[in-house]
Amino acid sequence: MTGITRYTRILTLFDQAHPTWTVAEISAALDTSASTLYRLIREMVAADMLESTVESRYRLGPLFVEYYRRLKLTDPLVLSGSKFLRPLLNQIPCPCTTILARLYGKTVMCVAEERSSIATFATSYELGRPMPLLRGATSKAVLSTLPKRQIMSLIEQASPNAQNDLDALYAEFTSIRKIGISETHGQVDAGLVGIAAPLRSAELGINASLSAIVEERKLNEEIRPQIYAALSSTARMIEGFMAELALDETKSNPAKSS
Amino acid sequence: MTGITRYTRILTLFDQAHPTWTVAEISAALDTSASTLYRLIREMVAADMLESTVESRYRLGPLFVEYYRRLKLTDPLVLSGSKFLRPLLNQIPCPCTTILARLYGKTVMCVAEERSSIATFATSYELGRPMPLLRGATSKAVLSTLPKRQIMSLIEQASPNAQNDLDALYAEFTSIRKIGISETHGQVDAGLVGIAAPLRSAELGINASLSAIVEERKLNEEIRPQIYAALSSTARMIEGFMAELALDETKSNPAKSS
DNA sequence: ATATTTTTATCGTTTTATGAGAAAATCTCA
DNA sequence: TGAGATTTTCTCATAAAACGATAAAAATAT
Numbered sequence: 001m002t003g004i005t006r007y008t009r010i011l012t013l014f015d016q017a018h019p020t021w022t023v024a025e026i027s028a029a030l031d032t033s034a035s036t037l038y039r040l041i042r043e044m045v046a047a048d049m050l051e052s053t054v055e056s057r058y059r060l061g062p063l064f065v066e067y068y069r070r071l072k073l074t075d076p077l078v079l080s081g082s083k084f085l086r087p088l089l090n091q092i093p094c095p096c097t098t099i100l101a102r103l104y105g106k107t108v109m110c111v112a113e114e115r116s117s118i119a120t121f122a123t124s125y126e127l128g129r130p131m132p133l134l135r136g137a138t139s140k141a142v143l144s145t146l147p148k149r150q151i152m153s154l155i156e157q158a159s160p161n162a163q164n165d166l167d168a169l170y171a172e173f174t175s176i177r178k179i180g181i182s183e184t185h186g187q188v189d190a191g192l193v194g195i196a197a198p199l200r201s202a203e204l205g206i207n208a209s210l211s212a213i214v215e216e217r218k219l220n221e222e223i224r225p226q227i228y229a230a231l232s233s234t235a236r237m238i239e240g241f242m243a244e245l246a247l248d249e250t251k252s253n254p255a256k257s258s
Numbered sequence: 259m260t261g262i263t264r265y266t267r268i269l270t271l272f273d274q275a276h277p278t279w280t281v282a283e284i285s286a287a288l289d290t291s292a293s294t295l296y297r298l299i300r301e302m303v304a305a306d307m308l309e310s311t312v313e314s315r316y317r318l319g320p321l322f323v324e325y326y327r328r329l330k331l332t333d334p335l336v337l338s339g340s341k342f343l344r345p346l347l348n349q350i351p352c353p354c355t356t357i358l359a360r361l362y363g364k365t366v367m368c369v370a371e372e373r374s375s376i377a378t379f380a381t382s383y384e385l386g387r388p389m390p391l392l393r394g395a396t397s398k399a400v401l402s403t404l405p406k407r408q409i410m411s412l413i414e415q416a417s418p419n420a421q422n423d424l425d426a427l428y429a430e431f432t433s434i435r436k437i438g439i440s441e442t443h444g445q446v447d448a449g450l451v452g453i454a455a456p457l458r459s460a461e462l463g464i465n466a467s468l469s470a471i472v473e474e475r476k477l478n479e480e481i482r483p484q485i486y487a488a489l490s491s492t493a494r495m496i497e498g499f500m501a502e503l504a505l506d507e508t509k510s511n512p513a514k515s516s
Numbered sequence: 517a518t519a520t521t522t523t524t525a526t527c528g529t530t531t532t533a534t535g536a537g538a539a540a541a542t543c544t545c546a
Numbered sequence: 547t548g549a550g551a552t553t554t555t556c557t558c559a560t561a562a563a564a565c566g567a568t569a570a571a572a573a574t575a576t
Binding site: 290 | 564565566567568573574
């Protein structure tokens, strides 16, 4: 094992199903000697990525809370977009969750969300949870922002069976990009509808989406156009802010403010 | 440079004041060759800790959002405490922010918070922001949960001048522990009052606090006892939940659920 | 199209990581 | 309290990886 993966493969073990690990368990899972792991874990504890708990077990450490904040304060998508999620909610006249999501490897991940107080339902697009690329308006809108080559490759990897229908599948994303809206019903959560607008900043290399999740039974021909309009106009504003940030970057570059 | 610090000292550069860095800037800041940094950064980008942006600059990557979620789903303090922050808010009859904070190295950090919708003020105890140990009720309540030796050492490090008053300063923490409440006025933010209850789980090694931040001008002799009571009883419940989690841990240990 | 900048690759040298085993520290439980 | 068990750290020889100077390639700017 080499480089940063020595640490990251330890980190990936810690999830909801396995909140704590002993060195012996890690040693078995990763096929690495205990003496090496004790050293690595000691380093990670010192860095606050892990911390020790009862029964000689280890759990995730608080460093991630600090860096989540740093990201919120520095990431151009979160900076530009999250301030619009609450106003967007107020433009939508039914229980709703608004979501800012982005490409995350071969998944899509929500990076900011707001929920109207009257919303009782739960959506699977939780903050920080990797979600499939090809299901749900939120994901499809993200995918639609990518170059054709990349979309094709991702479709192929996600469903290696449908080699022939590739072009047919791709057509959907062309359409989303053209219309500026994707709407899907129950593809992620039964009874819920996702409506999403693609979000892009070519300059910053950002491929994302802005979406509203509502209950299928609350959606009607009066509300739908309001949601479409609210998403589209908000998305345009967010892209405007991102463009501004990109400009700031460029301008401040020679100054090297440090 | 050695071990995990090769990576963490790069990460620590990225904050609100410096959201993006070029390799040349990092090279100057860390006195490390560009060729080494290009290799390290490539690894960190592959791990989603960093990502590249315009003008050959790099910014923090989305991994931290994912691990923030993992922490929320696995950390015993957050798991036990965050569900009480909203109910606690409802027991307090004035604009208020409720906070779960914990020891974080030589600082105190908020790991969960709720804000009443009517609250207009901002508190410095933002989620994920390291705060001084010796100022504010939130911090003092955390400190009060530590063993005497550790408190003394931390006081000494924080204010190396007051060698003589150590015992006097320590008395405050004894008192907080005895009474179960700390209240401070304007020590962190002018015009705001912090009221905090210590939170402890010896079994899990957790030293934390539960606090309510309110406006000084809204606080009176009718409200204060209500806040004290709400904090104390909620703190006891959270400690109960943590104790339960500790027990689960112990029980599930031989089973090694994997 | 050319010049400049950024990024990757190569490679000899230096440094660090690895893992087995010993030692120390901590925990368990009578 | 103390013997036994477990967990963690330490030591050290060997193997492996990191470092950084330089060259090559790729990407950007002019």
